[in-house]
Amino acid sequence: MVRRYVSIWFRHLNTDWFSLRQPHLKKTPFVLRTPSHGRMIITAVNNVAQRKGIHVDMVLADARAILPDLEVSDDKPDLATKLLKCLALWCIRFTPVVAADPPDGLLLDATGCSHLWGGDQPYLTEIAKKLKERGYDVRAAMADTIGVAWGVARFGKGPSVIDSNKHIEVLASLPPEALRLESGTVERLHKLGLHQVSQLIGMPRSSLRRRFGSHFMMRLDMALGWETETIQPIKPIEPYQERLPCLEPIVTASGIEMALLRLLKTLCFRLHQEQKGLRMAVFKGYRVDGKVEQVQIGTSRPSHNVDHLFKLFEMKLSTIEPALGIELFVLEASKVEDHIPLQEKMWEGSGGPDDPELYELIDRLAGKVGMQAIHRYLPDEHHWPERSVKPASSLQEKPTKTWPTDKPLPLHLLKKPIRIEVTAPIPDYPPMLFRYKGKVHKITKADGPERIEQEWWIQQGQHRDYYRVEDEEGSRYWLFRSGHYDDQNYQWFMHGVFG
Amino acid sequence: MSSVSRVGLIQKLQADILRLQGFKTAKNTSPDIGLGFMREAFPNRSFPIGAVHEFLSDQTESIAPASGFIAGLLSSLMRNRGTTLWISSNRTLFPPALKSFNLEPDRFIFIDLKREKDVLWAMEETLKCSPLTAVVSEVRHMDFTASRRLQLAVEESQVTGFIIRHNVQNPNTTACVSRWKITSLQSDPIVADSFSGQKYGVLPGIGFPKWKIELLRMRNGRTGAWDIQWINGRFVPSMETSVHPKFSIDIPEEAERKTG
Numbered sequence: 018m019v020r021r022y023v024s025i026w027f028r029h030l031n032t033d034w035f036s037l038r039q040p041h042l043k044k045t046p047f048v049l050r051t052p053s054h055g056r057m058i059i060t061a062v063n064n065v066a067q068r069k070g071i072h073v074d075m076v077l078a079d080a081r082a083i084l085p086d087l088e089v090s091d092d093k094p095d096l097a098t099k100l101l102k103c104l105a106l107w108c109i110r111f112t113p114v115v116a117a118d119p120p121d122g123l124l125l126d127a128t129g130c131s132h133l134w135g136g137d138q139p140y141l142t143e144i145a146k147k148l149k150e151r152g153y154d155v156r157a158a159m160a161d162t163i164g165v166a167w168g169v170a171r172f173g174k175g176p177s178v179i180d181s182n183k184h185i186e187v188l189a190s191l192p193p194e195a196l197r198l199e200s201g202t203v204e205r206l207h208k209l210g211l212h213q214v215s216q217l218i219g220m221p222r223s224s225l226r227r228r229f230g231s232h233f234m235m236r237l238d239m240a241l242g243w244e245t246e247t248i249q250p251i252k253p254i255e256p257y258q259e260r261l262p263c264l265e266p267i268v269t270a271s272g273i274e275m276a277l278l279r280l281l282k283t284l285c286f287r288l289h290q291e292q293k294g295l296r297m298a299v300f301k302g303y304r305v306d307g308k309v310e311q312v313q314i315g316t317s318r319p320s321h322n323v324d325h326l327f328k329l330f331e332m333k334l335s336t337i338e339p340a341l342g343i344e345l346f347v348l349e350a351s352k353v354e355d356h357i358p359l360q361e362k363m364w365e366g367s368g369g370p371d372d373p374e375l376y377e378l379i380d381r382l383a384g385k386v387g388m389q390a391i392h393r394y395l396p397d398e399h400h401w402p403e404r405s406v407k408p409a410s411s412l413q414e415k416p417t418k419t420w421p422t423d424k425p426l427p428l429h430l431l432k433k434p435i436r437i438e439v440t441a442p443i444p445d446y447p448p449m450l451f452r453y454k455g456k457v458h459k460i461t462k463a464d465g466p467e468r469i470e471q472e473w474w475i476q477q478g479q480h481r482d483y484y485r486v487e488d489e490e491g492s493r494y495w496l497f498r499s500g501h502y503d504d505q506n507y508q509w510f511m512h513g514v515f516g
Numbered sequence: 517m518s519s520v521s522r523v524g525l526i527q528k529l530q531a532d533i534l535r536l537q538g539f540k541t542a543k544n545t546s547p548d549i550g551l552g553f554m555r556e557a558f559p560n561r562s563f564p565i566g567a568v569h570e571f572l573s574d575q576t577e578s579i580a581p582a583s584g585f586i587a588g589l590l591s592s593l594m595r596n597r598g599t600t601l602w603i604s605s606n607r608t609l610f611p612p613a614l615k616s617f618n619l620e621p622d623r624f625i626f627i628d629l630k631r632e633k634d635v636l637w638a639m640e641e642t643l644k645c646s647p648l649t650a651v652v653s654e655v656r657h658m659d660f661t662a663s664r665r666l667q668l669a670v671e672e673s674q675v676t677g678f679i680i681r682h683n684v685q686n687p688n689t690t691a692c693v694s695r696w697k698i699t700s701l702q703s704d705p706i707v708a709d710s711f712s713g714q715k716y717g718v719l720p721g722i723g724f725p726k727w728k729i730e731l732l733r734m735r736n737g738r739t740g741a742w743d744i745q746w747i748n749g750r751f752v753p754s755m756e757t758s759v760h761p762k763f764s765i766d767i768p769e770e771a772e773r774k775t776g
Contacts, residue, residue: 394624428587
């Protein structure tokens with residue numbers, strides 16, 4: 018998978034922060050100073066001052082000579098670090114992996130994120146726009162490697178989004194500063210007349226290493242993508258995993274249960290702190306002989322209830338074969354979702370679809386017989402009886418329409434209509450008697466017909482004419498004739514029994 | 517000790533025994549189940565909830581009247597709250613039809629199991645879950661031990677259990693609190709009767725569901741048999757002809773018929 022990185026360069030990070038608090042500084046030349054060896058040195062310059070020829074590391078007295086109306090403030094140590102950390106946390110809206118890139122940048126691992134904003138270009142534009150709206154002067158670039166993204170953001174003259182696998186061509190056109198080198202190395206390269214990276218790429222690696230050192234080679238390889246570079250995210254993504262190594266291999270069932278309980282307690286404590294609940298968890302036992310024994314559970318709703326999860330595992334623990342012993346237990350939550358504590362509904366009473374005890378019961382049943390055995394139904398927009406209900410996706414899902422009440426429906430509906438033999442006197446009259454499972458039922462009362470047409474956009478076929486009939490013994494049935502009476506191929510079916 | 521106080525003592529002890537066995541006294545707020553006409557048969561004159569009831573059926577079609585009667589009972593037990601589980605290994609129940617018994621079909625959870633052995637396991641497991649209103653299950657075989665386990669489960673959780681037993685020819689002894697047999701009866705023709713007493717005649721077609729309720733066994737109660745109808749969301753003891761509810765003012769509720 019091609020990785021994509023975004024590098025953001027804050028051109029005037031510290032002065033922008035001051036201008037946000039004192040808006041009048043935006044239009045006037047403004048610098049930050051710090052004492053150094055008995056003099057005042059400029060540490061940061063805003064946009065206006067920079068255009069007037071004032072740069073960082075200048076002595077303040079010289080700058081005052083150039084621009085007498087220069088605004089000056091004391092620099093705050095560690096301001097840039099703090100600002101970058103805050104901005105990095107804010108940028109988590111764009112990607113989960115964000116890193117601060119001191120002294121004045123951010124790095125974003127945008128792999129697989131940009132499509133949510135409709136592509137690389139809109140993604141990058143959005144980032145730059147949002148930061149500019151906050152008052153920061155930024156340049157951002159996107160490329161396959163961190164090195165190229167960094168270089169293009171600071172030194173690039175062309176487009177800021179570098180297409181996949183085009184990063185080497187772009188890198189070649191950049192000056193050597195774009196390689197994130199030490200200032201001494203850059204100076205030496207310029208002295209040697211190497212003003213573009215393209216001149217360096219073709220050179221023999223051994224001589225480059227000898228002249229400029231291994232740090233230079235590492236930076237070059239990183240930019241080219243030959244060496245992997247990892248970034249340290251501001252918010253590390255920790256897997257929901259707990260480990261329990263054992264001093265002695267565990268062979269007994271009670272030992273395994275104790276290990277599971279201990280792991281569950283630590284994992285659930287963490288989940289509880291983060292308001293998460295697990296939907297799926299795997300409990301693994303690494304055996305002495307190298308085999309891995311594992312059991313898996315799933316829940317119907319995020320849960321961090323130790324007792325409940327333990328019960329779910331308990332049903333399956335017997336499948337773990339310890340053999341010579343298990344020396345390491347690992348509990349991993351492979352699927353974790355937000356678990357927002359519900360407010361108690363006093364008027365609903367207990368036993369409603371939100372009751373946690375009900376969920377735990379369903380999980381226990383699902384653990385034994387499988388989730389496919391548990392059904393709940395909602396009405397669907399169809400008159401065809403087989404299609405009039407649809408399985409609900411969850412226990413909370415509410416019906417979108419009301420249940421039909423306009424006509425009597427059979428309490429028991431056969432999964433498949435059963436062929437019956439019928440004697441019917443006149444067309445469209447209910448039958449007089451029918452034979453079902455070898456027994457003749459004589460009909461005394463009947464209602465109908467009620468015609469239900471095929472839904473031609475779903476299925477082709479004949480319509481059904483339903484009759485409610487009652488036989489001599491009082492049993493009430495739902496019969497239908499498929500097709501018209503005067504058709505040659507009409508058939509009678511039994512489809513249900515009324516209560 | 518005089519004989520009067522002895523009678524009083526025995527009555528008090530009997531009441532204590534009933535209470536210990538999980539039967540609520542009439543003073544306790546148990547929902548009005550709509551079976552007022554048969555309350556003499558129940559212990560403490562109230563339908564035992566928090567117990568397991570057994571319904572026999574001798575062939576597959578005849579579970580429909582039993583499930584209809586249970587649905588009628590559930591409509592008073594649930595009152596559009598709570599959840600009911602329906603466990604079976606070969607379910608034919610059609611959820612939308614529950615609506616005609618004043619039940620919300622989406623408040624039912626169906627557990628469709630492959631093996632009948634699992635049905636009793638699931639029934640026992642679910643009966644322990646006190647937030648549930650009721651659990652209905654369809655089984656063929658149930659031995660005494662299994663029924664005892666179910667009874668123990670409900671005594672703690674106060675969930676009401678209904679067991680529909682398919683194809684039972686010679687029922688064995690179980691620990692269930694009651695045993696019922698529900699069979700369909702030919703429905704009564706509906707007579708359209710106006711206020712003036714002028715007859716418009718008998719309406720054609722099928723009338724309201726009508727069942728013969730046989731209470732074969734009732735622990736601490738009495739047995740009996742009744743003909744009842746399900747009219748407009750409640751049980752009505754059967755009369756010679758029923759009155760169409762659209763034109764009627766009141767249906768006599770306390771009309772008790774002792775056919776047993």
